[in-house]
Amino acid sequence: MKKNKISIYIHIPFCESRCYYCDFCSSLLNRENEEKYFHYLEREIKLRENILKERTIDTIFIGGGTPSSVNEKFIAKILNILKNYDISENAEITIESNPNSLTRRKAEIFFSSGINRISIGAQSFNDEILKKIGRIHKSDDIYKAVENARAAGFTNINLDLMLALPTQKFSDILKSIDEVKKLNLPHISYYSLILEEGTILYKVHKKTPLAFPNELEDRKMYHYVVTELEKIGLHQYEISNFAKRGFECKHNLIYWKLKDYISFGLNASSNIKSLRYRNFSDFKNYYNSIDKNNLPIEFSEKLSKNDRINEYIMLGLRLNSGINIDEFNEKFQKDFLKVYESEIEKNITLGLINFSENKIYLTEKGRDLSNQVELDFFR
Structure with a gap:
């Protein structure tokens, strides 16, 4: 009997530092907590064994946080556990990474463990802007990360970039597009900065709004990006996403088409038919719930x-x-x-x-x- 498909999201909440625009559920990397977290992540997957056995896994996305900041052996182990279930032969398996932590060795282990798509958080090719948004990598690290990914065997590589960053000028976008052309990647995500309340950049914007591009400047940058990426075969298929034919992100399309996905880890959200639920966002409650053999669900709702x-x-x-x-x-x-x-x-x-x-x-x-x-x- 043909099984219905499902997608999986794995949340890795650890980062080496916190970016100034980030309001995601993340924690500074602690090696002791890292091992403990993956132990509980494995146990949570086991608690969902019934639904995983009923479905064919079509996409897997390992996000964060910064998955490339943790010891690669933990990522490989999680993927080995998921291989006990029915994974589609052509499943898309993605991992997010930062340029400074994507070493050649990590990229090779990711690739050999079955990951076939890698997303690199570049954000900007301007070192001064990178400092202003709290990134700990430099532009040189972006090229090295792409080189490491390719050397490991990856052909499906995405680069994340951002618009409307503090002190960003149109000339910065021109430079970024030139660099994208040189790198010749099959997928680019280009997001406009969203100022989330409580973040450092939100507070900076409150004090010095003129340091940020205004809405007209943001739209000018955006339209230039759309036009120039199209010229090099990166077709816009979603407001902020561009790909060569056949390289559209299958996992994100699951979200955008409101199909079923199940998520594991801290603060991870799932959507199965009309049921939406979200895991605990703090380690203590997440761990305590799993210790009681309960799903670590903090909130759930049945959508009308x-x-x-x-x-x-x-x-x-x-x-x-x-x-x-x-x-x-x-x-x-x-x-x-x-x-x-x-x-x-x-x-x-x-x-x-x-x-x-x-x-x-x-x-x-x-x-x-x-x-x-x-x-x-x-x-």
Whole structure:
């Protein structure tokens, strides 16, 4: 009998330092706690054995935190445990890394353990900007990390970069795109800085807002990135993601298409059908729960059909391919064109969406105003 597919996310909460824009669940690296954490991570996976046996694992994503900061033997062991279950022959298995901690040895062990996609957090090629955002690597480390990944056997490599960083000028984006062209990678993620309350950069922005690019400058940078990446065969397939054909991130597409995924580790969130839940975000409660043979769930909710529809539309509009009307109708047993007739007409008139080949998708103008479009479709 054919089994339904599922994706897995593994959260590694350790970092060598905390970036000034980060509000993720992370902790400074402690070797003693590192070993303990992976022991409990293995136990949590065991607690989910029933659901893992019922499904075929289609993608695995090891994120953080900084997975490349921990001892590589722990990563290899977790993957060996997952190999006890049914993993698709062509499964995409990704690990996140930082340039300064991705050594040749680590890259080789990651690759030999079955990881076939690596994402490198570069953020900027400007050393001064890297300092201002709390990164502990330099631009030279980016090239070395890519070299190490390629030498280990990786061909599916992503580079994360950021827009609207403090003191960032348009000339910095020109330089970054030149470097991207030289590196000739199959995938680039280019995110605009989000100022999360409580982070160091949020406080810096409050004091010196003029040190940051304004919205017009951010959009100018963004449009240049989209145009130049397209010229070198990196096609935009999501608002912030660009890939050569066949190198789109399968794991992220699972999120954007509201498919099932199960997550392990501190503060990790899962989505299975209409059930959404999140693990404890502190070590003590996470460990105590597993010691009692309980799933370390801090919060769970059953999403209503309306909640899922809203989320499906919001995520679908992020994709350049947009929302497939037939897929929507089959998934939710509703007629999209009838339910949203006035919203579709309004946003086409405003030049924010297109409707062709039975798909609704954002125009270039619409991608700049995506939040506005999403709100129109929310019920």
